[in-house]
Amino acid sequence: MKKGMIILIILIIIVSCFCILKNNKKEKVKKEDNPYQEFKFYKKDYLERYKNYQLDYPSLSYKDIVLRVNMNLDNSFYTNTKEVTEFNPLMLVNKYNYLGKDFQVPTLVKVDEFAKEGMMLDKDTKDAFIKMARDAKDNGLNLRAISTYRTYDYQANLYSNYAKTDGVNNADTYSARPGFSEHHTGLAIDIDNITKVYTDFKDTKEFKWMMENAHKYGFILRYPSDKENITGYIYEPWHYRYVGVKVATYIKEHNLSFEEYYYEFLDN
Numbered sequence: 583m584k585k586g587m588i589i590l591i592i593l594i595i596i597v598s599c600f601c602i603l604k605n606n607k608k609e610k611v612k613k614e615d616n617p618y619q620e621f622k623f624y625k626k627d628y629l630e631r632y633k634n635y636q637l638d639y640p641s642l643s644y645k646d647i648v649l650r651v652n653m654n655l656d657n658s659f660y661t662n663t664k665e666v667t668e669f670n671p672l673m674l675v676n677k678y679n680y681l682g683k684d685f686q687v688p689t690l691v692k693v694d695e696f697a698k699e700g701m702m703l704d705k706d707t708k709d710a711f712i713k714m715a716r717d718a719k720d721n722g723l724n725l726r727a728i729s730t731y732r733t734y735d736y737q738a739n740l741y742s743n744y745a746k747t748d749g750v751n752n753a754d755t756y757s758a759r760p761g762f763s764e765h766h767t768g769l770a771i772d773i774d775n776i777t778k779v780y781t782d783f784k785d786t787k788e789f790k791w792m793m794e795n796a797h798k799y800g801f802i803l804r805y806p807s808d809k810e811n812i813t814g815y816i817y818e819p820w821h822y823r824y825v826g827v828k829v830a831t832y833i834k835e836h837n838l839s840f841e842e843y844y845y846e847f848l849d850n
């Protein structure tokens with residue numbers, strides 16, 4: 583009887599220990615179950631945001647969850663914004679990253695060919711554009727820059743006119759608020775083919791040529807139709823951004839938006 587009791591107590595102790603160990607292990611696995619941290623662009627301060635975004639978008643890959651939260655897409659456009667203070671040819675200006683009223687492009691030059699009067703661009707952007715427009719011309723095609731560098735005040739005026747006639751919500755889908763326009767960087771160009779209004783650029787031979795060749799000169803289509811949720815802009819077949827040949831080629835080959843490229847490779 584006594585012996586039996588002792589064996590029973592020992593058994594209870596062993597089973598208890600086993601259960602405690604098992605629970606501990608479970609707890610440990612749960613804590614370490616962080617699928618986001620394998621990416622080099624993972625930010626540990628954002629862990630809760632990743633988890634919450636995953637709940638809202640359960641079908642997205644872990645990589646996309648991390649990238650999109652890093653892009654700030656879990657906040658509405660124009661909230662939780664950040665000022666960009668230095669010019670960089672690969673800078674990102676969008677609905678979360680803005681330029682101050684006094685931001686200057688240090689490399690601004692006039693565009694004296696293939697452009698409307700008074701256009702200005704970053705020098706490398708201008709040189710690449712002229713080269714592209716010349717080659718297009720050799721193929722019987724006309725590329726013309728119709729809107730390039732814009733000042734803060736110009737954009738403020740433009741946006742407020744759109745907002746007045748179309749309402750803020752509509753204006754926000756196609757026009758940037760002042761400071762948030764990529765045109766303020768001197769790295770963006772709106773292009774037409776002279777004969778058709780720019781909003782019909784997608785129906786031109788010039789657009790088809792651009793889709794096949796723009797990356798060879800360092801340009802990307804900045805607001806593609808399948809990236810509206812990321813860029814916050816409707817499809818703009820006329821708006822191109824200079825990023826250099828290497829980056830433009832990578833973006834084209836991998837069908838990325840500039841945001842996706844930027845947050846994977848350039849965001850520190």
Ligand SMILES: [Zn+2]
Nearest residue numbers: 770771772821
């Ligand atoms: Zn534009």
